[in-house]
Amino acid sequence: GESVGLHLPTLSVQEGDNSIINCAYSNSASDYFIWYKQESGKGPQFIIDIRSNMDKRQGQRVTVLLNKTVKHLSLQIAATQPGDSAVYFCAENMSSGTYKYIFGTGTRLKVLA
Amino acid sequence: NAGVTQTPKFQVLKTGQSMTLQCAQDMNHNSMYWYRQDPGMGLRLIYYSASEGTTDKGEVPNGYNVSRLNKREFSLRLESAAPSQTSVYFCASSAQEGTEAFFGQGTRLTVV
Secondary structure, X not given: OOOXXXXXXXXXXXXXXXXXXXXXXXXXXXXXXXXXXXXXXXXXXXEEEEEOOOOEEEOOOEEEEEXXXXXXXXXXXXXXXXXXXXXXXXXXXXXXXXXXEEEOOOEEEEEEO | OOOEEEEOOEEEEOOOOOEEEEEEEOOOOOEEEEEEEOOOOOEEEEEEEOOOOOOEXXXXXXXXXXXXXXXXXXXXXXXXXXXXXXXXXXXXXXXOOOOOOEEOOOEEEEEX
């Protein structure tokens, strides 16, 4: 059974609506950011990334926004589907020899039918 | 294409026992990582190997050792398991720093 994420903040969204998941990162020197999706019993799966020289990047149904001024990252999912239900993590990387991807605590997304 | 493969998937240990978690990747990646994930928390880096032949401590290295056996394989060893090491362990790899890391399916370890 799933033991990860018992006390995570939860976002409940109606199927078909757009979802916005937020993340505050810690290090102003971080220059690479990733969003991961983690389904129950599985490893994190890459969704989208963005480098610090950009403020927006779009993928298929997903958009990541980066606000370096307030150290904030968001993931927007368009037309949320039941298969989007999972825990979402942001990760930051200071690409200067540290090799550390620092993960946030995650947000659970629940899609309501 | 298997990606990152971890063995075993589940393990129960008694306090004081030792074991090695195995990880292999077939993507010809240079860098490999071991993370642990506890309930309600994100992933925390235990050790990493930036390239074959090198290993370095991450955020929570105490109680663990690693070996980068070759470019494909990166193992994590618990010499004397403690209940505090009960967790889900993930191995990951990336082509290089500043690129996405790909994760295995995890090893659920319980120390009693």
